[in-house]
Each structure stands twice: as C-alpha cells, then as structure tokens.
Amino acid sequence: MTQQQLIADTDPHRLARTISGFNLIGGELTPARSGRTFPVVNPANGREIGQAAHSDAGDVEQAVAAAARAQPAWAAMAARKRGTLVAECARLLAGHVEELGRLVALETGKALRTESRVEASVVADALQFYGGLGSELKGETVPFDPGMLTFTQREPIGVVGVIIPWNAPMMLMALKIAPALVAGNTVVVKSAEEAPLAVLRVCQILNQKLPPGVLNIVSGDGPVCGAPLVAHPQVGKVTFTGSVETGRIVARTAGEKLIPVTLELGGKSPMIVMDDADLPRAVTGAVSGMRFTRQGQSCTAASRILVHEKVHDAFVAQLKARVDAMKMGDPLDEATDIGTIISRAQLDKVLGYIESGRAEAGATAHECAQLPSGDALREGLFVRPVIFTGLGNGSRLAREEIFGPVTCVIRFSSYEEAIAMANDSDYGLAATIWTRDLKTALDATRRLHAGFVQVNQNIVVQPGLSYGGVKQSGLGREASLEAMLDHFTHKKTVLLNMS
Ligand code: ADP
Numbered sequence: 001m002t003q004q005q006l007i008a009d010t011d012p013h014r015l016a017r018t019i020s021g022f023n024l025i026g027g028e029l030t031p032a033r034s035g036r037t038f039p040v041v042n043p044a045n046g047r048e049i050g051q052a053a054h055s056d057a058g059d060v061e062q063a064v065a066a067a068a069r070a071q072p073a074w075a076a077m078a079a080r081k082r083g084t085l086v087a088e089c090a091r092l093l094a095g096h097v098e099e100l101g102r103l104v105a106l107e108t109g110k111a112l113r114t115e116s117r118v119e120a121s122v123v124a125d126a127l128q129f130y131g132g133l134g135s136e137l138k139g140e141t142v143p144f145d146p147g148m149l150t151f152t153q154r155e156p157i158g159v160v161g162v163i164i165p166w167n168a169p170m171m172l173m174a175l176k177i178a179p180a181l182v183a184g185n186t187v188v189v190k191s192a193e194e195a196p197l198a199v200l201r202v203c204q205i206l207n208q209k210l211p212p213g214v215l216n217i218v219s220g221d222g223p224v225c226g227a228p229l230v231a232h233p234q235v236g237k238v239t240f241t242g243s244v245e246t247g248r249i250v251a252r253t254a255g256e257k258l259i260p261v262t263l264e265l266g267g268k269s270p271m272i273v274m275d276d277a278d279l280p281r282a283v284t285g286a287v288s289g290m291r292f293t294r295q296g297q298s299c300t301a302a303s304r305i306l307v308h309e310k311v312h313d314a315f316v317a318q319l320k321a322r323v324d325a326m327k328m329g330d331p332l333d334e335a336t337d338i339g340t341i342i343s344r345a346q347l348d349k350v351l352g353y354i355e356s357g358r359a360e361a362g363a364t365a366h367e368c369a370q371l372p373s374g375d376a377l378r379e380g381l382f383v384r385p386v387i388f389t390g391l392g393n394g395s396r397l398a399r400e401e402i403f404g405p406v407t408c409v410i411r412f413s414s415y416e417e418a419i420a421m422a423n424d425s426d427y428g429l430a431a432t433i434w435t436r437d438l439k440t441a442l443d444a445t446r447r448l449h450a451g452f453v454q455v456n457q458n459i460v461v462q463p464g465l466s467y468g469g470v471k472q473s474g475l476g477r478e479a480s481l482e483a484m485l486d487h488f489t490h491k492k493t494v495l496l497n498m499s
Contacts, residue, residue: 006205008095012102012332013049016040016197020050023059023219024203026066027212032220033058040197043109043340044331046379052196055220057228060188063216064232067159067186070213075156075184079134083182087131089206093124096205104170104198105331109340109381112332114293122463123174123202126479129463130178136481137183137489149496154489156184157260158236161229163250165242166192166342167297167403169199172264175461176239177215179484188235189217190226192242194342222246230254237488240264241299244472251475262476262487264468266401267299267429270422271458272444273315274415275308277434281456283318286407289432289458292323292385295341296405299473300430302458304398305409306418312411316366316389319409323368323385330377338369341381341404350383350404357397357406362390393421401427415440423449428470432458451477 009015021037022029031037036054041047053059074082093100101117110116139153160180164173169192177187191199196219203217218225226246230238230253240250241264254261271289273282289302296303307315331339341347358365366387372380385405391397398408412418422431431450435441441455451469452461461467461479468477477483 006096006208008099010099010102012099012106015099015103015201016050016106019197019200019204021053022200023053023055023063023217024200024207025059025063025216025218026070027207029204032056033062038193040107042106043342044377044380049106050197052191052193052219055218055225057224059218059220060225060228060232063188063218064159064229064234066213067188067216068234070211071156071158071186074186074211074214079137079182079184081134082184083131083134085209086127086178086182089209090124090127090131092205092208093127093202096201097121097124100170100198100201102332103201104195105339107195107197108166108169108342109331110294111336111339113334114337115339116331119168119171123170126171126174126463127178130182130484133179133481133484134182137485139491142493144495147497147499149498151494153492153494154183154485155492157488157490158185159234160185160187160488161232161235161238162187162189163226163229163238163240163242164189164192164199166195167294169195170202172241173199173202175463175479180239180488181210181214183484183488185237185488186214187216188229189215190229191217191219193219193221227253231257233257235259237261239478239487247474260487262468262478263474264299264478265472265474266427267301267469267473268304268399268401268425268427269300269302269430269432269450270304270306270425270448271302271431272418272422272433273305273307273311274433274435274437274440275310276436277311278436278456279311279315279318282434283315283322285432285434285456285458286319287322290405290407292326292405293337295338295383296385296407297342297403298460300452300460301407302432303402303407304393304422304425305407306412306421307409308418309411309413312409316387316409320366320368320387323387326369326385328369328382328384329372338385338405341383344381346403347381347383350402350406353397353400353402353404353406354386357386357388357391357395357408360391360395364389393424399425419444419447423447426472429473430454
C-alpha cells in the first residue's frame with residue numbers, strides 16, 4: 001500500500017486503533033512477521049488504546065534491507081532536492097499537529113495544551129530547519145600542493161539506525177531523522193515500547209513524500225528489536241537517546257562493529273540562583289526548567305536547584321506556590337497543566353525516590369498541586385510534584401536521574417561553592433545560572449561542565465542549536481548544522497594529480 005493523502009484524524013482513540021499493530025517498511029504498513037503485537041496503554045486510566053507490532057530480528061532485517069535498497073537513489077538525488085522533500089514533509093506535518101498532539105497525549109499521558117501539542121509543532125519545525133540545509137553539505141579545497149587539486153566532500157554514511165525513548169518521542173525522532181535524511185542516508189527507527197503510535201503516524205505522514213524505503217520504523221522490545229538494529233552489519237551509524245545503561249550496551253555493540261554512535265543520555269541539570277537574581281523570573285524558570293508540565297520526564301530537567309542562602313526561603317515559597325497552582329488531570333483536557341507518569345514501572349521508581357528522600361535526616365518534602373478526583377482517572381499514573389529542601393548535593397536524589405516531578409532545592413553560601421556543587425555530578429547535559437551580574441554570568445558559562453548552558457532562562461533544545469552532553473550525559477551533538485555534518489556524513493579527501 002502506498003501512502004496517499006492521509007486525512008488528519010483528531011479522534012486519538014480511533015487513530016490509535018487504525019494504526020495498531022503495524023511497522024512501516026519500504027513504504028508499506030506491515031505487521032510483524034510473527035503476527036505478534038503488544039498492548040499500548042493510556043497511562044491516564046490504564047486502558048488499552050491499541051496494539052504495536054512486536055518486531056524481532058527478522059523484521060529488523062526487512063527494514064534494513066528496504067533502507068539499504070533505497071539508499072543509493074536517495075544519495076544520488078541533489079542534496080537540495082532531498083532538503084526540499086524534507087521541508088515538504090514539514091508542511092504536511094503542519095496539517096497534522098492537532099491529531100499528533102492528541103495521539104501522543106493519549107499514549108504518554110503528557111498534557112495536550114502544555115506539552116503534547118507543543119511537541120507536535122516542534123516536529124514540523126525541526127524538519128523545516130533541516131530541509132533548508134541541503135546546500136550546506138559542502139566540502140573544502142585544500143592548498144596541499146599546487147600540482148594537485150585537493151578537496152574534501154561530504155558523503156552519507158548509508159543506513160542509519162535511530163533508537164528513541166518515550167518522553168518526547170516525536171521531537172527526538174525528528175531531530176535525528178531530519179539531518180540523517182537530508183545528508184543522504186536512509187533510516188530505520190526503533191520506537192520506544194511505551195510510545196510507538198504517534199511516531200509511527202509521523203512516519204506514515206512523511207512516507208507520503210519520501211520514496212519508499214527511505215524512512216522505515218519498527219516497534220518492539222529493546223533487546224529483541226533494538227539490539228539487532230544496532231548489530232546489523234548494514235547499519236553504519238546509530239543515534240540513540242535513552243538511559244545511560246542502555247547507551248553503554250549500544251556503544252559496546254557499535255564499538256565491536258567500529259561504527260560511529262551518537263548518544264543522548266541522562267542528566268542532573270543544575271540551576272544556580274544567585275542572591276542578585278530576578279527571583280520571580282528565576283521561579284518561572286524553575287517551573288519550566290524542571291518540566292513540571294512533563295512530570296519532570298526530561299533529560300534536561302532542572303532537578304538540582306542550587307539557591308543562595310539569602311534568597312533560599314523566598315525562592316522555595318514562591319516555587320511551591322507556583323507549582324501548587326498547577327492543575328493535574330486528564331491529559332486531553334485543555335485545562336490540564338500536568339498529566340501522568342508514563343508507566344507503572346516508572347511510577348514505582350519515582351515513588352521509591354520520594355520515599356528515600358523523606359527518610360533522609362533534615363529533608364522536607366513539599367508536595368504540590370492536587371491529585372485529580374473522579375472515577376475516570378482513578379487508575380491514572382499521577383504523582384504530585386515534590387520539592388525537596390534540606391538535602392545535600394551528596395544525596396541520592398541529587399545524584400541520580402529520577403525522571404519524575406521531583407526536584408531538590410539545595411542551599412549554598414558562596415558562588416564558588418555553587419559552581420563546585422554544580423560540577424560535582426556524573427552528568428553534564430544542561431545547566432543554568434540566574435544573576436544580574438554579567439561577570440558572574442560569563443564566568444559561570446565558562447566553568448560549568450555541561451553541553452548546554454543558559455543564563456536567566458531555561459528553554460528546551462531548539463533546531464539550530466547544538467545540543468548534547470559531557471561526562472555520562474553522552475557523546476556527540478544534535479539539532480544543529482554541525483550535528484548533520486559531523487554525525488551523519490563521512491568526509492572524503494580527494495587528490496587529483498594534474499601533472
Ligand atoms: P528508558 O529507561 O527511558 O525506557 P531505555 O534506555 O531503556 O530508556 O530505552 C530507550 C530506547 O532504547 C527504547 O527504544 C528501548 O526499547 C531501547 N532499548 C532498550 N534496550 C536496548 C538494547 N539492548 N539495544 C538497543 N535498544 C534498546
């Protein structure tokens with residue numbers, strides 16, 4: 001079946017059923033070869049909304065074969081033409097923002113107004129951005145020897161394996177597939193078990209414009225479906241976002257194969273609030289930076305908020321008041337600010353951290369906002385946001401990634417102490433500093449060990465800005481022009497002897 005003019009369907013329940021049970025390989029929606037599927041559950045009420053294909057190595061084989069078949073013709077197309085097609089995909093997606101927002105809200109529990117609809121529009125934005133970059137795939141001439149014309153050229157790697165998580169599945173997928181495709185690679189995506197439907201729908205929409213086999217997607221378990229994708233001999237590059245543990249497994253296999261890998265892993269991002277900071281602004285930054293509207297399920301969540309002792313109590317009071325005013329509820333309800341945790345396993349993990357924090361001497365857990373009432377959401381995976389005070393930077397809660405609506409506000413008395421605490425972490429993804437003093441701000445941007453540092457704001461990854469971590473937070477950069485050039489092409493050097 002070739003994909004023809006898909007009509008947007010804003011009833012997410014119907015749409016979930018329509019695309020249930022499929023992979024998308026070679027332009028066709030196809031079930032797993034075994035015929036097996038697994039349930040996709042709405043975390044707001046525990047009910048099944050559809051099924052996803054339970055793919056294994058055989059399905060991965062088919063998808064990689066389709067991508068490998070499509071790759072030479074795709075690479076032979078003028079780079080600008082590939083970019084134009086990707087930009088046309090962005091325009092197509094713009095007509096599906098509402099349905100994609102609703103579908104991802106249904107399967108992830110992220111509130112439609114504050115998160116899911118926003119994510120859907122960023123997907124189109126990312127494709128639009130990369131769609132304009134085809135002509136940037138330039139080489140250089142090298143003044144090596146007057147008798148030799150020496151130049152470099154950028155060449156695609158071939159078939160790229162893309163492994164994505166569930167927290168912002170469409171956006172993270174878009175930031176990987178768009179540069180890979182514009183650079184002339186073909187792609188096989190492996191979706192996350194918890195959120196396979198919205199990304200499948202995105203790929204189905206994109207397949208209306210892209211030649212068959214250029215973009216393929218399979219769903220399944222990490223070890224059963226993701227691992228064979230990484231290990232496949234025809235996959236020449238893997239780009240992965242997920243946990244540090246799985247990142248290591250992926251990197252190990254890639255290391256055996258000697259192929260390049262990009263890893264976007266966890267974070268424990270510090271937010272330093274100096275005593276001269278604009279406090280209300282910093283509080284707003286903490287609310288958005290901690291991604292309370294995404295239940296804290298973000299790699300860059302400001303989960304360590306370091307506050308100068310002079311403003312600590314005022315900051316905590318204001319932050320608590322702001323989070324208290326947020327409404328938890330049905331993710332599809334426009335009035336809802338905060339939806340649910342993704343899964344029972346994740347919920348148990350988050351609750352375990354909260355319990356362990358409460359047990360620490362001197363700790364106070366400030367629980368904020370109210371759980372939704374009513375029978376419809378009784379089985380929903382809701383966790384009230386918690387702001388901890390009285391914990392040190394050595395606490396488990398300040399060192400490990402919780403991936404839930406839990407942050408620690410930690411007191412400091414000097415700038416040097418704050419910088420030392422901020423950098424005393426296994427992670428180094430993002431960091432922010434809040435101050436009115438330019439010298440302090442600039443000094444901190446130099447000294448903070450992180451890949452993405454902001455002053456007096458905390459916005460999410462944006463198309464055009466290199467994004468990625470140091471230390472355990474990962475390898476490589478995404479979202480920018482350099483990300484496309486450095487991570488999705490090989491540079492070939494050519495010497496032409498003219499004597
Ligand atoms: P999380 O804890 O956020 O679910 P994971 O790292 O487990 O993070 O999962 C991120 C992605 O990696 C998912 O798509 C998952 O299926 C996939 N994955 C899990 N294990 C493996 C593996 N051994 N090889 C390849 N991919 C895997």
